[in-house]
Amino acid sequence: MKNLDSVFAAYLIGWGVFFLFYVSIAKRTADLRDEVERLKNSLQRAK
Amino acid sequence: MSLLSNTAILLGKELRTEFRSRELLTTTAVFILIVLVLFSFAINPGTEEARQFAPGLLWLAILFASSLMFQSCFLREQSNDTLSALRLAVSDPFAIFLAKLIANTLFLLLTELLMLPFFAVFYNIPLWSKLPVLILVLFVGSLGISIAGTAISAISAQARMRELLLPLLLLPLLTPVLVVSSLVTGSLLDREPIVQWKGIEFLAVFDLIFLTALWLFGEYLLEE
């Protein structure tokens, strides 16, 4: 089948872009969640 | 009407400020000239193909020049905080924008008219017979550039890296003006000139839409 690799490339790259975007959000959200914990703990201790 | 009289007064101030030193007009005119000359090194002017590129290059030069010209628009109101004074002086903040955009349009149009002879000579394009319509196209296009430029100038004045930010925000916004103005000017200066009224109408619609948006949202651009 001609052009099969082009079609695959399109779908793969497309899904790849969405996946990378989602992973980047998830990672940043997790980091922020840790930061929130850290800040809340240090505020508790300071009180 | 209070808006009109306020605008007239502010417009007088803008014009007087500029004509006292004429620095904006002269630097912008020289800049357009420099860009036109530089373009000549990139393409080969005087040939038939160059004649086809020329209208687009003219509008490109105008766009670049405008992104320099509008830098000072709101920046000059930041020293001595004259912007607060302006806001207190008028009842409708839109008067400030109206005055500035009319002034900017006039300045832009003036520099373009100054450049036209050079443009005609460099690219071997006879302009005289089509001058009225050409001036109309320059006007509608420059009006659009000024309206958007004045609004964006107010935004970039409040951010970092404002010299780079202004063209970054303004140029994508003005793509319709560049595309349509170049097309209409090109048709006008062709061997068999045609007046593309549809294009001129499009530019007028662009102007109206952005003017309305500026009218609706301008006051928020000036918030403290």
Added chain:
Amino acid sequence: MGKRIILGAVAILLVIAAAYAAFYVAPEERTMGLIQRIFYFHVGSAWAGLLAFFVCFIGNLMYVWKREPKYDWLGVGGAEVGLVFTTVVLITGPIWAHPVWGIWWTWDARLTSTFVLWLLYVSYLLLRTLVEEPGRRALLSALFGIFAFIDVPLVFGAIRWWRTQHPSPVIMGGPGSGLDPTMRKVLFFSGLAMCVLMAFLIAERYMLEKMRSEVDILRREAEAQ
């Protein structure tokens, strides 16, 4: 939290189903063959991208009106997600064009307009990085976002008119170039799947921004002590 997980799961299922439909339900296109199946992914992403920018626009309007931070979060979410989908459109377009036309980019009307759209919202995000104070950043980007969105129909209109004067190869066939009914259904289904995916990604990005503002508040509290 639970709602977002459900939305995400539905999105993934729909996207997989749409891909299946694109390959096995839609009939093969007569002239282009297999490569045409990119069409469903490409156009679906384009619609989702535009819808995401519309969400950004609504967020911008609401922020200017109400000044509540959540509308700014919606704005940046819509802009970033819209940019992601638009990037996919700009990547799949050339991947389609190359086998068919032999060139990567044809300055086709819709793809060129999409590129300008992409530039507009990249500028939107760049503006945000250059304003530090959150309230000012939200207001200025909301105002630019409004100007950007009203420019969108003008950009598409101007470039389309430009292309009628100087025609060039059209990617994915012109509008109304006769779509087979099954193809049309698969296309709408793909569009739907992409829009659900878009909604999920905007929701996730919104929560990230919400958390970021919480961290800012906590940080300021911690510094005050």
